[in-house]
Amino acid sequence: MAVILGLVSTTSDTNGVEPNADAVTGRWDGVDVHFGEEGGRLTYGSYLRLGALLDQQRLESDPPAHDELLFITIHQVYELWFKQVLHELTASRDAMLADELWLAEHLLRRVHTIERILTQQVDILETMTPQDFGEFRHRLSPASGFQSVQFREIEFLSGAKDPSFVKRFRGLTDAERTRLEQRLEEPTLWDAYLAVLRAAGFPTDSEDEIRTALQTVAADRSKYAAIWELAEALLQHDELAAAWRARHVVMVERMIGAKPGTGGSSGAGYLRSRLDLRYYPLLWRLRTTL
Numbered sequence: 001m002a003v004i005l006g007l008v009s010t011t012s013d014t015n016g017v018e019p020n021a022d023a024v025t026g027r028w029d030g031v032d033v034h035f036g037e038e039g040g041r042l043t044y045g046s047y048l049r050l051g052a053l054l055d056q057q058r059l060e061s062d063p064p065a066h067d068e069l070l071f072i073t074i075h076q077v078y079e080l081w082f083k084q085v086l087h088e089l090t091a092s093r094d095a096m097l098a099d100e101l102w103l104a105e106h107l108l109r110r111v112h113t114i115e116r117i118l119t120q121q122v123d124i125l126e127t128m129t130p131q132d133f134g135e136f137r138h139r140l141s142p143a144s145g146f147q148s149v150q151f152r153e154i155e156f157l158s159g160a161k162d163p164s165f166v167k168r169f170r171g172l173t174d175a176e177r178t179r180l181e182q183r184l185e186e187p188t189l190w191d192a193y194l195a196v197l198r199a200a201g202f203p204t205d206s207e208d209e210i211r212t213a214l215q216t217v218a219a220d221r222s223k224y225a226a227i228w229e230l231a232e233a234l235l236q237h238d239e240l241a242a243a244w245r246a247r248h249v250v251m252v253e254r255m256i257g258a259k260p261g262t263g264g265s266s267g268a269g270y271l272r273s274r275l276d277l278r279y280y281p282l283l284w285r286l287r288t289t290l
């Protein structure tokens with residue numbers, strides 16, 4: 001029996017997730033092989049591209065500051081999870097647009113689990129002291145988390161589109177700028193949720209109409225169970241993003257106090273100004289009336 005290893009993507013927009021060409025061509029006779037010895041083709045390390053992955057931690061400090069490896073690793077892990085979150089949020093948005101509500105909710109719940117981990121990861125970085133951070137912090141300027149393209153993509157896709165961030169970005173590659181501009185163009189999760197409300201027969205042309213639709217759904221949860229649960233899942237995503245922002249700014253105060261940021265902002269002051277950001281203000285305002 002011939003077995004084809006690996007995944008073949010069926011979507012045209014792979015969101016940066018490409019099939020592994022080596023894996024797709026690998027075949028072996030399922031009867032003769034021993035586990036882990038498929039003719040020496042696919043291995044743990046080659047499948048996961050560990051040669052490349054584990055070669056990406058390059059320190060700026062010289063002599064090497066002990067804690068800089070932790071700092072780089074944490075950020076790289078964040079970016080890997082951001083990639084996964086974008087993959088899931090994009091699919092959740094598309095599921096809503098296709099009126100597949102169970103799938104949209106299922107994917108959002110996976111995102112919540114990742115987002116909890118993203119906040120907990122701050123604990124690891126806080127094992128670094130301000131003094132040890134100080135050994136290499138001066139080498140990082142003007143780089144900053146402010147320049148995380150995927151972080152901004154998550155904000156745009158979630159509903160907080162702000163073109164001024166694209167203008168303020170320094171050092172974007174053409175591919176990164178294109179990705180951000182595409183996120184500014186395409187429907188957000190909130191746009192997709194409004195499409196769900198319309199598919200259920202609610203008009204959504206004005207804020208008043210949307211508020212009425214949300215009220216009606218909340219007032220009859222047995223009739224509108226899937227739509228209600230989806231709104232709750234969106235709200236949870238919003239709350240977990242807010243929790244990360246709050247955790248990040250407190251960590252920043254612990255690490256650098258009131259110093260300005262390497263990215264050129266006032267530092268904690270700027271980050272505090274972003275704490276009130278909410279993706280779905282109407283879902284929050286609804287609470288007051290329930």
Ligand code: HEM
Pocket residue numbers: 074075078079125133143144145146147148151248251252255256260261262263264265266267268270271274
């Ligand atoms: C020692 C640890 C950290 C410190 C002291 C720190 C500090 C800061 C500061 C001061 C800013 C404001 C921009 C500026 O630099 O002027 C900022 C922004 C940001 N940082 Fe960090 N950060 C740390 C760790 C992290 C980690 C682990 C991540 C995860 C990816 C991260 C992601 C971000 C993001 C996304 C922004 C932009 C936030 C926004 O515009 O709302 N930071 N950080």
Ligand SMILES: N[C@@H](CC(=O)c1ccccc1NC=O)C(=O)O
Pocket residue numbers: 075137140143144145146256260261262263
């Ligand atoms: N902005 C931070 C430095 C920092 O944390 C950082 C530097 C380069 C790349 C990512 C970073 N993480 C979050 O801002 C600071 O002002 O200390």
